Amino acid sequence: MITPAARGGPAAALDPGLIPAPATITRTDRRWWRDAVIYQVYVRSFQDSDGDGIGDLPGVRARLPYLKRLGVDGIWLSPFYVSPHRDHGYDVADYRAVDPLYGSLDDFDRLVADCRLLGLKLILDIVPNHCSSEHRWFRAALSAGPGSHERARFHFAEGSGAQGELPPNNWRAMFGGPAWTRIREADGSWGQWYLHLFTPDQPDLNWRHPAVAAEFEEVLRFWLDRGADGFRIDVAAGLFKHPELPDSIDPEADERTRDSVNPLAWNQPEVHEVWRSWRSVCEEYTARDGHDRLLVGEASVPTPAEQAKYLRPDELHQAFFFHLLHAPWDAAHFRRVIGEALRDIAATGSTVTWVLNNHDQVRTATRFAGPDPSSGAARALAASLLILALPGAAYVYQGEELGLTEVTDLPDEVLTDPIFHRTGSRTGIRDGCRVPIPWSGQEAPFGFSTQPATWLPQPEYFASHTVERAVTDPGSAWHLYREALQLRRTLPQLGEGALRWVDTPPGVLAFVRGEGLLCAVNFGDEPALAPVTGVPLIASGPCPAGTLPPGTAAWWVQDIGAL
Ligand code: NOJ
Numbered sequence: 001m002i003t004p005a006a007r008g009g010p011a012a013a014l015d016p017g018l019i020p021a022p023a024t025i026t027r028t029d030r031r032w033w034r035d036a037v038i039y040q041v042y043v044r045s046f047q048d049s050d051g052d053g054i055g056d057l058p059g060v061r062a063r064l065p066y067l068k069r070l071g072v073d074g075i076w077l078s079p080f081y082v083s084p085h086r087d088h089g090y091d092v093a094d095y096r097a098v099d100p101l102y103g104s105l106d107d108f109d110r111l112v113a114d115c116r117l118l119g120l121k122l123i124l125d126i127v128p129n130h131c132s133s134e135h136r137w138f139r140a141a142l143s144a145g146p147g148s149h150e151r152a153r154f155h156f157a158e159g160s161g162a163q164g165e166l167p168p169n170n171w172r173a174m175f176g177g178p179a180w181t182r183i184r185e186a187d188g189s190w191g192q193w194y195l196h197l198f199t200p201d202q203p204d205l206n207w208r209h210p211a212v213a214a215e216f217e218e219v220l221r222f223w224l225d226r227g228a229d230g231f232r233i234d235v236a237a238g239l240f241k242h243p244e245l246p247d248s249i250d251p252e253a254d255e256r257t258r259d260s261v262n263p264l265a266w267n268q269p270e271v272h273e274v275w276r277s278w279r280s281v282c283e284e285y286t287a288r289d290g291h292d293r294l295l296v297g298e299a300s301v302p303t304p305a306e307q308a309k310y311l312r313p314d315e316l317h318q319a320f321f322f323h324l325l326h327a328p329w330d331a332a333h334f335r336r337v338i339g340e341a342l343r344d345i346a347a348t349g350s351t352v353t354w355v356l357n358n359h360d361q362v363r364t365a366t367r368f369a370g371p372d373p374s375s376g377a378a379r380a381l382a383a384s385l386l387i388l389a390l391p392g393a394a395y396v397y398q399g400e401e402l403g404l405t406e407v408t409d410l411p412d413e414v415l416t417d418p419i420f421h422r423t424g425s426r427t428g429i430r431d432g433c434r435v436p437i438p439w440s441g442q443e444a445p446f447g448f449s450t451q452p453a454t455w456l457p458q459p460e461y462f463a464s465h466t467v468e469r470a471v472t473d474p475g476s477a478w479h480l481y482r483e484a485l486q487l488r489r490t491l492p493q494l495g496e497g498a499l500r501w502v503d504t505p506p507g508v509l510a511f512v513r514g515e516g517l518l519c520a521v522n523f524g525d526e527p528a529l530a531p532v533t534g535v536p537l538i539a540s541g542p543c544p545a546g547t548l549p550p551g552t553a554a555w556w557v558q559d560i561g562a563l
Helices: 057-062 064-070 105-118 136-144 210-225 253-257 271-289 304-310 331-346 375-389 418-423 460-465 467-472 477-490
Strands: 037-041 074-077 094-098 121-126 180-184 190-195 230-233 294-297 318-321 353-355 393-397 499-501 508-513 517-522 552-557
Touching: 057 064, 057 105, 064 105, 064 477, 094 105, 094 210, 105 121, 121 210, 121 294, 210 271, 230 271, 271 294, 271 304, 304 331, 331 499, 331 508, 375 393, 375 477, 375 508, 375 517, 375 552, 460 467, 467 477
Parallel strands: 037 074, 037 393, 074 121, 121 230, 230 294, 294 318, 318 353, 353 393
Antiparallel strands: 180 190, 499 508, 508 517, 517 552
16 A cells, blocks of 8 residues: 555656646547546346346346446456355456356356447456465365475465474464464375465465466456456455565564555565566457457555556556545545645556445445534545546446445344454454445345345345435436536546646645636535536535535536636
C-alpha cells in the first residue's frame, strides 16, 4: 500500500493546484481501458440460475442486459475456476476449468458471446501467487517427497529446531497463523513444511521454477483464446519471495495490517519479468486483431516509485489505486490522495484506476457513515459521483449502484471467510460485502435464486434495495449511476485528461475538468455555498438553489471562467 507520507518523486515539485494529463499520451494512443468503467461481478453472489443458492455463470449471462442498461464498459468476474472454495475461488484447483458450481466451459463461451453482442469487455481474475492445496501439482508434491521436481514448484523446506519441529522462518500468514504448515510424508512421519502467505489451503507457488511461468503463460492463452479481454491479477506484487527466506524483523506486519508489507515476502524485483512476459502475450493478441487486452494488477507496494515500476510501458496496463478504500470522509484527505495518485500515475503513462468498493472491503455506505448512520448512503453516492468525474478508469462493485450497506449482523455460524475461521475475530472479515444481490420482491431470496437458503442470508432490509425498486424509482442510486455513466461517455471533459483544483471553503472539494465541467463535493456537516450559481447537470441529492448540502456531490457544465 502506498502511504501518503511516502509519496513524492520527480513530479512532486509541480504546482499542486494543477494535475497534468500524462505527457506521453496522445489521442491516437487512447485505448478502451484507459478510462473504462468496469463492474465487478462477484459471481457467487450475483445471480443463481440453478437453484442451489449460489450465483453462477448462466446467472451472470442472464443479467448482462441489466449491466448494459446501467452503462458500464465491461465486467470483471471473480474466480469461477474449479476450487474447493476455502477462499471462494482464490484457491484454484484447475485453472482451465469452470467449477461445476458455477457452470461449464460452454456457459463461459455463451457468456463471452453475449458480452461481444452487447459490447461489454470481459475481464477474468487470475491467481498466480498460490493455488489450491487440491491442485494436481500440490498433490503430486505431497506424494513425490523431499528434493523432488514436484516439490520444487512450491516452497518446501526443512523445519528448524532439533527435530525440524519449528517452521523454517518466522513469517506469519496474512489471514492468521504461521505462514508455514508441516506435512506428513508418505510413511506417516512428520516431514517438510510448505509456505502459504494466505491460508494452508493456498500453497505459494515457486516462481523461480520455470514450469510455473510456462504453465501460467498457457493459462493466459487458454482464456485469451476463449475470448477474455484481460485479467485482474490477484496479489500482483507477490509471486517471488526473498531467495533465502530469512526471518522477518516484524513477522506480524502482514497479519496485523492485512496487507502485503513484509519486504521479504512481496515486491521482489524478479516479479517485473513476469509482467513483461504477460504484457508481451497480450501484445501478441493485439497485434493479431488490433484490440487491446488489459492487465490490471492488485499491486499493493510501499512507495509510489515502486508502484510506478509495475506500470512501465512494457508491464501492467493498470494497477488498482486502493487509497480511497481506507480514506476517511474528509475533504483534505481526499484532495491529497487524489492529487498524489494523479501525479504519480501520470508519470508512468498509465491512468489511475479508482476503486471505492470491492469484495474485500466494508461497503462505502457503511464505511463513510458519520454519527448518524443514515449519512453513509448519501456520502457513498457523493463519493461515486466524485470518482466518476476524475481522470482515469473506475471500478464499481456489484450492489454499489443499489446503495447496499455492509451486512454487519451475520451470525457466526454462517460466516465463511477464512479470516474469521483462522483468527476467531470478525475484524477485517469480508462476508458482509458479499451477501447475494437483491433483484426483486419483498423477501429473501429477492430473485437471486429459487432457493430461499442462499449461501449467505440476505437481511430483510434488502427489500428496499432491490433492482426492481431501483429501476422503477427515478430518484434511486441506480438512476444516478446510470445517468453519470451516460454523461461520462458523452461529455468530452470526462474520462482521461487533466484536473484543476478550485479554491473552496474547508470541507468542500472542487475541481474543474477540461472546459467548463466543475465537480464539487461537500464533506462537511453543514450546507455549503455551491461554487457556481447555475443548476447542476447532475447531483447526488437535492441541491436547493446555490447550495451544496452535506454529503452531496454535483457536476455543473457552464462557463466557469477563472474559478
Ligand atoms: C486478494 C483477493 O481480492 C482476496 O479476496 C483473496 O482472499 C486474496 N487475494 C488471496 O488470493
